Amino acid sequence: MHLRNARLWPLALAAVLINLTIIVRSLRWQVLLAPIAKVGLGNLIAATAVGFGGLFVIGRAAEIIRPTVLSLREKLQPSATFATILIERIYDTATVATLFSICLLLFELPPDQAVAWQKVGGTKTFGTILLAGVVLGIFVLILLRLKADPILSWFERQSTRLPRKLVQPILNFVKHLADGLSILLDLKELLVTVFYTLVVWGLITSATWLTLYAFGLSFSIEQIIFILGFGLVGSVVPTPGGSAGAFHAAAAKALEFLGTEPNLSASVAIVYHLIAFGPPFVMGLYYLIHHDISFHQLREMIASENKSQALTEVKP
Numbered sequence: 001m002h003l004r005n006a007r008l009w010p011l012a013l014a015a016v017l018i019n020l021t022i023i024v025r026s027l028r029w030q031v032l033l034a035p036i037a038k039v040g041l042g043n044l045i046a047a048t049a050v051g052f053g054g055l056f057v058i059g060r061a062a063e064i065i066r067p068t069v070l071s072l073r074e075k076l077q078p079s080a081t082f083a084t085i086l087i088e089r090i091y092d093t094a095t096v097a098t099l100f101s102i103c104l105l106l107f108e109l110p111p112d113q114a115v116a117w118q119k120v121g122g123t124k125t126f127g128t129i130l131l132a133g134v135v136l137g138i139f140v141l142i143l144l145r146l147k148a149d150p151i152l153s154w155f156e157r158q159s160t161r162l163p164r165k166l167v168q169p170i171l172n173f174v175k176h177l178a179d180g181l182s183i184l185l186d187l188k189e190l191l192v193t194v195f196y197t198l199v200v201w202g203l204i205t206s207a208t209w210l211t212l213y214a215f216g217l218s219f220s221i222e223q224i225i226f227i228l229g230f231g232l233v234g235s236v237v238p239t240p241g242g243s244a245g246a247f248h249a250a251a252a253k254a255l256e257f258l259g260t261e262p263n264l265s266a267s268v269a270i271v272y273h274l275i276a277f278g279p280p281f282v283m284g285l286y287y288l289i290h291h292d293i294s295f296h297q298l299r300e301m302i303a304s305e306n307k308s309q310a311l312t313e314v315k316p
Contacts, residue, residue, distance in 0.1 A: 006271065010214040014207035015279040021203045022048050022280055025088070028196035031189055032084045035182050036076075043073040046287040053284020056277040063089075083177040090141065091197045093232070094134050099201070100229030101130035103222040141181055148178035204228065204276075211272050215264065223258055230254035231272070247273050 026044035033039050051066025067081035104127030144151065152174060159170075183189045208224050219227070230250045248269040255265035 005215075006267075007214045010210040011271065011275060014210040014214075014275045017203045017207040017210070018275060019279045019283055021200050022052060022283060024196055024199050024203065025052075028091075028193055028200070029084065029088060031193050031196070032087055032183060033081075034189070036084070037074070039070070039074050039076070043070060047073065049280060049287050050284040052277075052280035053282070053288075056281035077172065086177060087181065087183075090137075091193065092200070094138065095197050095201055096225075096229060096232045097130055097134050099225045100232075101127040101134070103127075103225040103229070104130070106222055138184075142184055145178055145181040145184055148175070148181075152178075201228075207275060208272070211275050212268065214271070215268050217255075217260065217264075217268070219258065226258065227251060227254040230257075231276075247276075 023045060026041060026048045029044050029048065030039055030041060047066050047070035050069050051063070054065045063085065064082075067078065067085045070076065070081050071078045105124055152171065155174065156171065183193060205221070205224055205228065208228060209219070212219060212224070230253060231247060248266070251272050252262070252265040252269040255268060256262055260268070
């Protein structure tokens with residue numbers, strides 16, 4: 001009943017906004033890759049669309065697809081693209097966690113729902129702990145960048161007894177991660193990537209508002225961020241179908257916390273999932289059909305990377 005009564009035009013506009021995030025994410029990824037390699041925007045959009053489209057089918061396991069596709073199209077070392085994806089995930093998680101913690105500090109849940117939060121000391125206590133965790137995480141990342149060389153040297157000394165084929169990809173990954181984290185020490189590039197991140201989540205927030213509006217619901221910006229925070233937790237649970245089950249449960253529970261009737265919450269959560277993951281799937285399918293992607297090539301690329309590194313090490 002609730003699904004039949006939903007307005008269609010807000011949902012269509014929300015789908016457009018979600019696909020716009022693919023372009024903005026690609027622009028941000030280009031900046032993150034800049035210390036490592038110059039990459040064409042077209043290939044970044046293709047890889048991002050295919051990667052996020054895969055989330056709709058296999059959930060968070062699809063995170064591997066995006067760097068894989070880019071490595072194949074740009075002939076980059078896989079460890080380099082994987083490292084920048086991790087940095088990007090850090091940006092997104094830190095942004096949502098920060099906004100989520102701030103909204104917990106600023107607004108009050110309905111009295112009948114606030115009781116459930118008393119188990120973790122209430123929304124304000126939980127928000128404070130979450131915000132402190134974000135600050136600590138950023139401090140650790142900056143420390144990793146500043147101390148990258150000693151850390152790599154220590155790891156090499158400790159791993160001498162391990163097979164080189166196992167150790168070398170890890171060393172490459174940490175090196176590329178440290179290179180990518182150099183952006184934290186460059187004010188201009190840091191501001192650019194933060195700007196792109198805010199645009200991404202501004203588009204996602206707008207798409208969420210439009211989805212809720214389609215069902216006749218009206219929430220404040222703090223409440224929408226509250227829903228996004230819950231959705232983020234649900235989306236990282238490793239289940240198939242874009243984390244569908246966990247994502248639905250988390251989004252529906254957030255709506256119930258805000259006083260929405262359970263059946264309506266469940267209907268909104270289903271549509272919200274389709275809007276969040278469906279449009280990138282269609283966009284990614286287009287790129288998959290028009291480009292030949294072979295994971296056998298990726299395995300060869302990884303082997304080539306290890307062989308190249310080994311030859312470099314034996315040179316005088």
